[in-house]
Amino acid sequence: MVLHNLKFVLRSLWIQKLYTFIILLSLVVGFVCSNLLISFLVYETNTDSFHSKKDRIFQIFSNDPFGGTGKIAYVPDYFYDYLTSNYPEIENVCQLNNLDGITIKTDKSEFQDFDILLTDSSFFSFFDFPVIHGRASDVSKAGSIVISKEKALVMFSTEDVVGKVITLTTADTTQQVIISAVVDKPVENSHLSFDALLHHSVFPKKRNGGASYVLLNTGTNLEDLKTKINQDSQRPGLLGAGKMEYYLSPLSDSYFSSDNKMKFMHTRNPMFITVGYIVCGLVLFIASFNFINLFLLFWQNRRKEIGIKKTLGISPGGLFGFSLVEAGVYIFISYALALVVTGLLIPVFNSVFETHLSPKYFLTIKVVSLIGGVLFLSGALVVIIAVAKQWSMKPISLMKKDNTKVSFNRLLFTIQFVISITLTICSVTIIQQMNYMESAPLGFNRSIIQLNAPDQKFSKLLPVLKQELLQLPAINSVSVSSGNPISGNMIVRYDLDGDKFYTPYIFEGDADFIKTLDLTLVAGELPSETKRGKLVNQKLVQQFNLKEPIGSLVPGTKDVIVGVVQDFTCGSFKMEIPPVIISFKQSGNALLIDYKGNDLAQLLPQIQTEWLAVFPDYVFTYKVIQEDLMKKYKEDTFFYRIIITFAIVSMVLSCFGLFALSWAVIQSRTKEMGIRKVLGATAVDVLHLLTLTFTKRILIAFLLAAPVGYYLMNEWLARFANRIELSAWVFIIAGVGVIAVAFVTLSFQTIKATMTNPVDEIRSE
Numbered sequence: 001m002v003l004h005n006l007k008f009v010l011r012s013l014w015i016q017k018l019y020t021f022i023i024l025l026s027l028v029v030g031f032v033c034s035n036l037l038i039s040f041l042v043y044e045t046n047t048d049s050f051h052s053k054k055d056r057i058f059q060i061f062s063n064d065p066f067g068g069t070g071k072i073a074y075v076p077d078y079f080y081d082y083l084t085s086n087y088p089e090i091e092n093v094c095q096l097n098n099l100d101g102i103t104i105k106t107d108k109s110e111f112q113d114f115d116i117l118l119t120d121s122s123f124f125s126f127f128d129f130p131v132i133h134g135r136a137s138d139v140s141k142a143g144s145i146v147i148s149k150e151k152a153l154v155m156f157s158t159e160d161v162v163g164k165v166i167t168l169t170t171a172d173t174t175q176q177v178i179i180s181a182v183v184d185k186p187v188e189n190s191h192l193s194f195d196a197l198l199h200h201s202v203f204p205k206k207r208n209g210g211a212s213y214v215l216l217n218t219g220t221n222l223e224d225l226k227t228k229i230n231q232d233s234q235r236p237g238l239l240g241a242g243k244m245e246y247y248l249s250p251l252s253d254s255y256f257s258s259d260n261k262m263k264f265m266h267t268r269n270p271m272f273i274t275v276g277y278i279v280c281g282l283v284l285f286i287a288s289f290n291f292i293n294l295f296l297l298f299w300q301n302r303r304k305e306i307g308i309k310k311t312l313g314i315s316p317g318g319l320f321g322f323s324l325v326e327a328g329v330y331i332f333i334s335y336a337l338a339l340v341v342t343g344l345l346i347p348v349f350n351s352v353f354e355t356h357l358s359p360k361y362f363l364t365i366k367v368v369s370l371i372g373g374v375l376f377l378s379g380a381l382v383v384i385i386a387v388a389k390q391w392s393m394k395p396i397s398l399m400k401k402d403n404t405k406v407s408f409n410r411l412l413f414t415i416q417f418v419i420s421i422t423l424t425i426c427s428v429t430i431i432q433q434m435n436y437m438e439s440a441p442l443g444f445n446r447s448i449i450q451l452n453a454p455d456q457k458f459s460k461l462l463p464v465l466k467q468e469l470l471q472l473p474a475i476n477s478v479s480v481s482s483g484n485p486i487s488g489n490m491i492v493r494y495d496l497d498g499d500k501f502y503t504p505y506i507f508e509g510d511a512d513f514i515k516t517l518d519l520t521l522v523a524g525e526l527p528s529e530t531k532r533g534k535l536v537n538q539k540l541v542q543q544f545n546l547k548e549p550i551g552s553l554v555p556g557t558k559d560v561i562v563g564v565v566q567d568f569t570c571g572s573f574k575m576e577i578p579p580v581i582i583s584f585k586q587s588g589n590a591l592l593i594d595y596k597g598n599d600l601a602q603l604l605p606q607i608q609t610e611w612l613a614v615f616p617d618y619v620f621t622y623k624v625i626q627e628d629l630m631k632k633y634k635e636d637t638f639f640y641r642i643i644i645t646f647a648i649v650s651m652v653l654s655c656f657g658l659f660a661l662s663w664a665v666i667q668s669r670t671k672e673m674g675i676r677k678v679l680g681a682t683a684v685d686v687l688h689l690l691t692l693t694f695t696k697r698i699l700i701a702f703l704l705a706a707p708v709g710y711y712l713m714n715e716w717l718a719r720f721a722n723r724i725e726l727s728a729w730v731f732i733i734a735g736v737g738v739i740a741v742a743f744v745t746l747s748f749q750t751i752k753a754t755m756t757n758p759v760d761e762i763r764s765e
Helices: 002-015 017-045 077-086 136-140 149-156 222-230 251-256 270-300 303-311 316-353 359-363 365-392 395-399 410-439 456-469 513-517 538-543 600-614 625-631 634-668 670-678 683-717 728-754 758-763
Strands: 057-063 074-076 090-099 103-105 116-119 131-134 144-148 165-169 174-183 196-199 209-216 246-250 448-452 477-481 505-509 521-524 534-537 561-565 580-584 590-594
Touching (some): 017 270, 017 365, 017 634, 077 090, 077 209, 149 174, 222 246, 246 251, 270 410, 270 634, 316 359, 316 634, 359 365, 410 625, 410 634, 410 728, 448 600, 448 625, 456 590, 456 600, 505 513, 513 580, 538 561, 538 580, 634 683, 634 728
Parallel strands (some): 116 196, 144 174, 534 561
Antiparallel strands (some): 057 209, 074 209, 090 116, 090 209, 103 165, 131 174, 144 196, 165 174, 448 590, 521 561
């Protein structure tokens, strides 16, 4: 019986090629998206779940000593020793920090792009990263290093490199180490990212603190331990004994903590995981709607067949079985095609969404079971709805010749376009905000390159490099400074009366600092060798209500204010502008280079030449402030990519359904259109008749989507201190765009129908 049904189903699918093609195409797109999204979301939510002791591992955070509302992940190294000595509830402690400014040399080449973690001998007793060669325990030995499989292949073209010797060079020392083990990337995700592990004893001066993790003894009460630590008056901390408050966060939360900002940590805003699940559900809804609606339309064209079957006494079970086979064929074929497309798109998906999904991850039990559940629910829902609709109709009504009216679920059709239009409104808004962040005034010059001295002891050579760079015609100005306003800023805490304090941003620069950054002096004068004092920004003046700031003392210090500069962005547009203090200082560890109006690609080789003339033994490295700024919006870029991608997907899926529905309506009203034309209806009249139902539904969808889109985007924009304003143009662009795409979709069939000879239309009936 199953084979008979299968043969009959395949014949029906071949006869109704258009329906078959659109249903399959819609399902393939939906399944590809769901495959990628479900796998990605499982991958993200199960981050660090592969560690066998994950339930006993907790990361240590402390309150922000600068008064911020968040926490900091940095823990000083002396607190590490205090934990191991004073709390028996703690079985072990592991501290990690990154080793910067290092060159790795082999017999044949050298490398500077390694992310090396300084760690303790306890690392592999905490974390179960797969060791494929050597022994993980050897990381505790002085003079040994553990490297990743990927970097082993880069350095030696083989992964079996245990026992090989490499040389590590920093600005002040050189060490030879032996490769003791090779680790592979885990199949699951981890918030820790590294190319090599090195015991901190190899470079003891580089370890001052870092991210710290504790392994608790089985049965330890977390809250009791936290209370015990914070009530310990001798607990050390950045502000002194007994002044810092500490928190213990589960390892499973580390990936989703915005407080983890260290270079070797990957993090994700949990809001985006929620958005991912919502988007996945919406895409599946649209694909399922197309499947259900088009499947039912397919059955409407075969209503006589169903009527005959019911007349001959087919049971509900028989009708259910036949429908199940038919839906199963659609799902099987489309999912098989979707798997092929998914495999081809994995590299693209990884690149766009900055993840590391592997094809074998799709075979994990978690992913297979979840996708299998989605497939089962999709098929079951379609079959149940189809059989219920068919069984409710009387056989004689199914076999009537004039029963040609095409019906579809108008509510689901409207919801489908509400989703598409809402995502389009979100897309237009996000694009505008991202463009605004790329080009809006910062209060200082965006076109800045920063060069850092190879080491603190070489900072005295930066003025020499500055003079050489000023000879290049493409460079406008150069300043020796402590850094730039976007990254690597110094924040200090100044205590005031009444246990109050404030935390200004501190900048130091030579006489060209203001000119290079293009800051605006609004009062007073610039500090210099002969004019001692500080510059402050308008925010500091307003915060302390300084009526006559020039000549006043900087709050919390004995320094005199000699000038006030216009406010400028520090950090990113997400932050309110902080109070700023600028000092004159001829020395510094960085050069800021103003290249405004010149081609960066042509300029960098010239700067590199001058760099190597001054620092011949050190690799040329630089950062562009504009790029540094956009890195601050990494989460927003991820969100932007999700919304844009799936706005397009939702629109494509919606248009698949719209195309098939319009085709079905036209086919069912062929004779009616012919009669109307004979009676004098024009092509415009017929076009209006055919598109009226769909157009009304799309307009209703727009009216429903507009307030939803406004609310969602207003909430998203509230995260930015500096933002665009939602204007009517956002909704007009989104609405016109969706309606235009829908009209083009409809026009493929309707324009052809309006131009057909009415005699042929009537004869075709």
